[in-house]
Amino acid sequence: MEKLIENLNDFLGKVAEAKARYSVNRDIHIVAAGKFRTVPELTTVFSTGKIDAIGENRVQEFRDKYTPDLTWDIIGQLQTNKVKYVIGKVRLIQSLDRLNLADEIQRVAAARGVVQQCLIEINSGSEESKGGIEAEDLSEFVKRLSDYPNIKLRGVMAVAPRGIAEDKLIGCFSKARDAFLSICDVPDFDILSMGMSEDFPIAIKCGSNLLRPGRILFDGASSIIK
Numbered sequence: 001m002e003k004l005i006e007n008l009n010d011f012l013g014k015v016a017e018a019k020a021r022y023s024v025n026r027d028i029h030i031v032a033a034g035k036f037r038t039v040p041e042l043t044t045v046f047s048t049g050k051i052d053a054i055g056e057n058r059v060q061e062f063r064d065k066y067t068p069d070l071t072w073d074i075i076g077q078l079q080t081n082k083v084k085y086v087i088g089k090v091r092l093i094q095s096l097d098r099l100n101l102a103d104e105i106q107r108v109a110a111a112r113g114v115v116q117q118c119l120i121e122i123n124s125g126s127e128e129s130k131g132g133i134e135a136e137d138l139s140e141f142v143k144r145l146s147d148y149p150n151i152k153l154r155g156v157m158a159v160a161p162r163g164i165a166e167d168k169l170i171g172c173f174s175k176a177r178d179a180f181l182s183i184c185d186v187p188d189f190d191i192l193s194m195g196m197s198e199d200f201p202i203a204i205k206c207g208s209n210l211l212r213p214g215r216i217l218f219d220g221a222s223s224i225i226k
């Protein structure tokens with residue numbers, strides 16, 4: 001477990017380096033991608049107070065690991081019939097990407113008397129995350145969601161394809177950022193979730209303020225082959 005703290009501090013050092021390199025002053029938040037990691041591992045990382053939440057991809061895994069002692073986000077594709085298991089238990093659903101999912105989130109959140117915060121996932125051509133709306137459709141989608149009283153939209157999430165050339169990666173992240181920045185009339189629409197173990201420095205360069213590192217935290221920087 002000591003190794004985990006070392007990895008985290010190492011990663012935060014790299015984040016600080018990237019901020020300096022690209023003259024970035026904004027705060028950068030961290031959500032640790034928790035897939036396949038144990039609750040003790042997640043607790044060790046979360047207890048440092050240096051990360052905002054644990055991000056889980058699969059609802060079943062989230063249910064198996066859930067404890068109210070940690071703060072959780074959903075970062076993977078969410079099936080409509082699983083919404084009932086996460087509403088009120090997760091800080092953010094980062095992968096809102098279709099109207100029927102919004103309908104179900106609204107329905108369950110209203111029934112439980114809670115407001116669910118969500119990010120809209122933008123499709124950037126990633127295999128890892130086949131969901132997401134087209135960047136061009138963001139403003140229309142946001143408009144449609146403006147009359148869902150139990151959904152609070154907080155921003156945008158994007159997953160870049162793995163292993164693409166830097167110019168392509170910049171293109172991908174910039175497209176998501178531009179779409180995010182074009183939404184000016186929604187209060188607190190201020191989270192841009194981009195960047196994982198391999199691509200977080202470029203995500204920082206391109207405007208991200210929330211990173212979702214997984215392997216670099218739990219397996220260490222030496223496990224990341226670019």
Ligand SMILES: *Cc1c(COP(=O)(O)O)cnc(C)c1O
Nearest residue numbers: 033057075196197212213214215
């Ligand atoms: C797995 C995953 C991550 C973390 O990926 P790493 O490459 O291990 O850092 C981040 N976001 C999503 C949506 C993921 O599925």
